[in-house]
Amino acid sequence: MAESTQVNRRSFFQRASTGLHGAALAYLLAGEARADASASPHLDLKPRSPHFEPKARSVIHLFMNGGPSQMDLFDPKPMLDRHHGESYVDKISGELEFVKDAGALMRSPYKFKQFGKCGAPVSEVMPHLAGVVDDLAFIRSMYTTNLTHEPAVYLIQSGKMGPGRPTLGAWVVYGLGSENQNLPAYVVLDDPKGMPVNGVENWEAGFLPPNFQGTRFRSTGSPILNLKDDANRPNEIVGMERDLLSRLDQIHKQARPRQPSLDARIASYGLAARMQLEATDALDISKESQETRDLYGIGREPTDSYGRRCLIARRLVERGVRFVQLYINAQIWDTHTSLSSDLKTACDRTDQPVAALLKDLKRRGLLDSTLVVWGGEFGRLPIAQLPPDKNEKRAGRDHNKNAFCTWMAGAGIKGGTTHGATDELGLNAVENRVSVADWHATILHLLGLHHEQLFIDLNGLKEKLTGVNGARIVKEILS
């Protein structure tokens, strides 16, 4: 057995060096990876059956960190036009981070129009997304429990307002494993310009085994930390060192029979080598047609960066990666000031790439098995937040934990739906309120996982993503 594995690996290296990639290679190696994965059940990344027939096979989470403004994007509020300029701050003083900057009620600087067969209103700053509204299901009635970025981001990522818990993606791959053993099951595409709030904690595995944590793929340069040889040594030398290492390790192993961890370690070196190849290939978008790259806005500003990440996300789900998560640097949606220009900038960077991703997935038949999720950690207030000079032209909006809007599209989603509603000012979610736990449960449901059955035993407690307070699947948006 050891010998045949060795032959496989050697032939793999020969073929790999002549450029054989893709499905055949993945198939060839999948068997090997399955055979040598770690011994304990449910702790590896082998594909696992869901609790019931799933609608979605993979998820692309477009995390819009910073808190996109619901009343300026998808949830128009005519009452704000009517009451523009009226003071409201006393009614919400406990809900503000920056009390001294609080201004009056503020109308949206943008115009809305209805689109598609469903007639969903979309703001003029998202013209591309407006073209695909019939594929989207909006949830207008989301709410969260803290109005500060860090705790709110922890909550939407991991179900609790603090660090140390497994994130949604980690739970998903814990539940389902991965279809592709040569790539990480949970890939994070963060912005080369900088990390989101909470940094690497956004994709941590918490108390789940560390192999369920998200792996960062940088969309330029070396996609994974240490994926490239820092010393830039010639391939021949690297090959010789691997060969030497493998001979020494075989001797070491043969002198120590019945030690499974030694096999697992040798296997991990094999996987590392394969990852080096396949990750590089998955990220090579030069293989895409010019038309496709144009669709995503690649090669043009300001869409190039996010467009690349969207296209790579498609290439990853195509290869069986279970959970892909996209980030934007810093807080482009965190429009405390200059809403009228900054929110447009944020949309200009993302609108075309996001719409392109949906169209591209659809025309390739991937939208039937891929769930696309868009949203941030909270919403924004109907009142203005004024800059220090109190210039209303540069007004923004402060954080709002009581209402925000997200959407889902793709596998299992009833396109053209709008679920829930906020009050007439957009301050509170009032109708069919959807908690973060509900939102988590809905995503798990689409993947064939039941949120109460997806748990890990920890000191006698069944720890779950959705916690102890229960959650409701948002059935209204399901097809």
Add this chain to the structure above:
Amino acid sequence: MGRLFSSIHLLLVIASLVSAREIARADDAAPKTRGSSTSPSFPEAVRPLLESKCFRCHGGSTIKAELDLSTLHGMKKGGESGPVIVPGDPGQSLLYEKIHKGEMPPGKNDRLDVTEVDIIKRWIESGAKTGPESEEASQVAINQHDVLPILLRHCTYCHGPRQKEGNLDLTTRAGMLRGGKSGPALVPGSPDQSLMIKRMRLGQMPPPKLLVEGSVKPADAGETEILAKWIANGAPEAAIAPDVASTTPDPLVSDKDREFWAFKSPKPVSLPVVSARNRVRNPIDSFILQKLEAKGLSLATEADRMILLRRAYFDLTGLPPEPAEIERFRNDIAPGAYERLIDRLLASPRYGERWGRYWLDLAGYADSEGKREQDLPRPQAWRYRDYVIKSLNSDKPYDRFLREQLAGDELADYEHAPEITEELADNLIATGFLRMAPDATWANITGYATDRLDVIADEIDILGSAVMGLTMKCARCHSHKFDPIPHRDYYRLLAIFKGAYDEYDWLRPDVRQGLGPISLDIRGGRLLPQVTSAERHTWEANEERITREASTIRAKLESKQNVLIAKYLEKRLGDLPAVLRDDLKAMLATPAEKRDAIQKYLATKFEKELRIDRTALKAIDAAFKQESDQADAKLTALEAKRQEAPKIQALWDRGAPSPTYIYKRGDLNTPGRLVGPGVPSMLTDGKTPFDVKPPWPGAKSTGRRLAFANWITRPDHPLTARVAVNRLWQHHFGKGIVKSTGNFGKAGIPPTHPELLDWLAQEFVKGGWKSKAIHRLIMTSATYRQSSSVTAEQTKLDTDNALYSRMPLVRLDAEALYDTLLLISGRLDDKQFGPADPVEVRSDGLVTPKGTRQGWRRMIYVRQSRKQIPTHLENFDYPQMNPNCIERRDSIVAPQALELMNAGMVHELGGQFAKRLEREAGKTRAAQIDRAYLIALSRLPSDEERQIGLEALDRLTKQWTQTLAASGKPDPGLAAEKSLATYCHAIMNSAGLLYID
């Protein structure tokens, strides 16, 4: 009035009797409709039912889950899970849900039958009345403990005993009556006249614009009305004593609950008799052999002594033996050589660095606060790290070690000590243990009382899991589901910490400028100035020296400047008419405000030209400019040598804490009973009061934590010693005797060798809580000296090595691997202690420790900021300290291979390792290979391994020669060097280095 009242009373009684009769009729015939008026009588139908079925646990003297069903007040207040009755709505009433689903009462035979369940349902539907309204009213009378929590939540941040804004203290009734600058806050009987109510109703208090600054939430109308109602009733105070342990047996925890093995003190154990007596080196082996022999197994053969050497080195120091040490041990063939080795290693300063790390994991050590993006640094945390290392190196008794960490501030009066000795300073540094939880309360928006409670909860969690082996945190929101830890006991424990950790009187982490929206809190931070007098003097001397040297430089320059200015002045005056010179001199010497009219006139005309200052002088005198610039540079350099005043990150009791209430569901908005300090009842006899007294006469400190520390280090404490020796065992054998090292409770994993655990625990205490004695005992046992080879028989009969039929093969942890790579490549800087070494963050997120010319220090001295953990640590299972780590994982994942194969630092160390080989073994390949094995793997290569090495080096040299030639820079010397570096790199990647036999 009285008569009217009693007649209403009578009417009601009659009404209830009538309805009772109606129920009986309804039950007989008509189908029941929802919300029908047929309300069962409380005294006749409901109360007897509750009395027979529920009161045993939820009535009067016993109130499990904080629920008292014997009064309406109790029912309305509810238990840990909140109210159990919502009048009019059985669907929302927990009482109905529980009995309806058959979840309560717990015993099968006690369950209510259908009719009985229906009585409860209809009673709730019809409003859950218990009787005449007056009676209900008297039962739900409001007292000071209903209003104090409201005031604490919204008012006392400013109007409390410390801040007394407007000279007002609202924490007592007397304080309210006395009032503040604007007069009394309280007029008993007249809420409308009471200033506090007026201000609150107008929305003036708490002031909306200051809410966030003080991290206070606005009061809602309901809360204001409870206050108003209390005042309307005359602001009554009830004499309610906090619930603490007394001489009356505890109604919530029974003696049966205390039967569980871990909650009883260890009893003396007799040594088992075994057949393989020749294998018994010390009692440990008897316990182990007993179980092995029962399965038909015995201890494995003893490991080769060179393997033992390497094992012992890594176990005690986290590093491999250096060649000279290998030689020494190889040559020591006299009896007792191995024992002498263990003694040498236990005396090594490396011991504390290795074992200190395990303790830091338990404490949740970090050099930053975490939780927020800014990840506020804790620049003084390293003192605690050093304290731990030094304490372990000096084999400080574990009971003392704990007392210092739990109550160091209460061990001796540090505020009035004439001199701060090392011991006094250590007492305070040790309390840093209780300051390790992630904490974002330095910012007002994440500094609310609920956020503070989260910090306290994390500390309790650390204390429970690290020291007590209990999952205390479960009892924060409700009584523990598995262990007999009532909700109450969690809050008694909280009361112990209240003098230092009071969510309503909070010291925030010390913030430095430039770190986002910060609180305007003036109460000061968490640093104490009591470093040792010696350190303070050194610091002061340094500051004085700088001040002195700086003033010398300044004075020198000044005198030079004065001479020159006088010279240039004379020159300029010389250019002016002689008659004016004396008057001009007089004018320049007179301060502006004292000049007469003539002088003022002269000043406007000439002063500008004649007044020569340093800038002017530098402009006209190049030599002086040079001198002045040099002096400035010297001063800047000098000032840069100033250090921040040394301080200690500590936790200390501030006296007079706010009262402690049980928080239902862990929520401070739903306070329950008042409790006092106490320890988990299951670990006591349940009828002994918890004795708290001030630590020394006149101390302002409460002494609560000292009492706790004394209790937890009692020689007969059921858990403390067991938990400690179990950890010592764990790090030698890869797992604890109790595998769930942080949970000795009922949901934990039972001990594989309970007698051994108890024997070790008692040896530990008898020996004065000395850890090194236990190490010696363990490491000199035959059990520890076994080989790690696995036989087919062992795999079959002892699959997961639960019986210790062999030693485990162990992967190096993150620190041991890193330190080893440094040591073997000759780049380990063995400087100990002091502020943490910085890290470098590459643009792709790779985090690497920053080295110096001396190399790199051990990983324990590298900064552990929560958001910038060195990538190497992350790859090799260093945990996120949230809040601490009980047991690290031992993963085998591809990023580890990627790092060791590709990371620049490992390549660099490979090169350094090669250079060391050339230095120590010369140019001969075979000698280099032998030396590489000796340094890295503590042994010589086999012939086969040597041959493989020679062949590889040969091929590598050829390839490097070719590569270098192809790049146009042929260099045989470099090719030889690079191939050796590649070989070394492979050795650093090899399983032989990573795994300890």
